[in-house]
Amino acid sequence: MNDNSPKKINIFISVDVQTINTYFNAHDPAPLYKRQLSHQFEQYILKTVAPAKRNSIIFYKLKCSNDIERQYTQPLVYAIKRHFEEKKALREAEFHRFKRRSFGLLILSFIVIILCHGVFPLFLHSNNQFETIILTSTDIFSWVILWRPIDKLIFDWNPHLKDISILGKLSTAEMMIINTSKETVLQKEPVLFAVPQTG
Secondary structure: OOOOOOOEEEEEEEOOOOOHHHHEOOOOOOOHHHOOEOHHHHHHHHHHOOOOOOOOEEEEEEEEOOHHHHOOHHHHHHHHHHHHHHHHHHHHHHHHHHHHHHHHHHHHHHHHHHHHHHHHHHHOOOOOHHHHHHHHHHHHHHHHHHHHHHHHHHHOHHHHHHHHHHHHHHHHOEEEEEEOOOOOEEEEEOOOOOOOOOO
16 A cells, blocks of 8 residues: 655744744743744644654754844744643643543443343343343443443544654654755754753
8 A cells, every 4th residue: 555644744934033933922921942832833833744644754944044043943943842742741641541531431331231241130030022122132232332432442542642643753853954045055953952040
């Protein structure tokens, strides 16, 4: 089967003095590297990586034309990675709750089925038609009560893992700077942003 999913996804971000503040919550007074991302900027990133699969590679490509703009790139990427690292932690907690609820519901369903099939036959001794209807209804009820937890565990498991994987990639993706002052040059740089000391 041919896999048409993109192997490489680029998130292009323009960095300049006029637009840098639009990437953050306007009401957040924290330093640049600690600010909350704006809803629009977060949605832009999530829509860009929407086609991503677990084997996709994600890059942040920041466009800037001079050293003044370049100084904003590292705190910006630091803030982005920090944001999605927190999102990943929340998604993992949600996934753990999903597993706990689903397995709990499955165990509860088995207990109900065991009680039904263990208790009802004790009160049914003859082979009349009414007792046959009761036993058949119990079998149908058993399948119905098991359907929901089994369906969730089979079909709702993978979306959680995909979201966690993509959020993990967004929190660890590499940064590349595109210098637009002359010819286009790609520079691969590690994000080494020194957090200022307070106090």
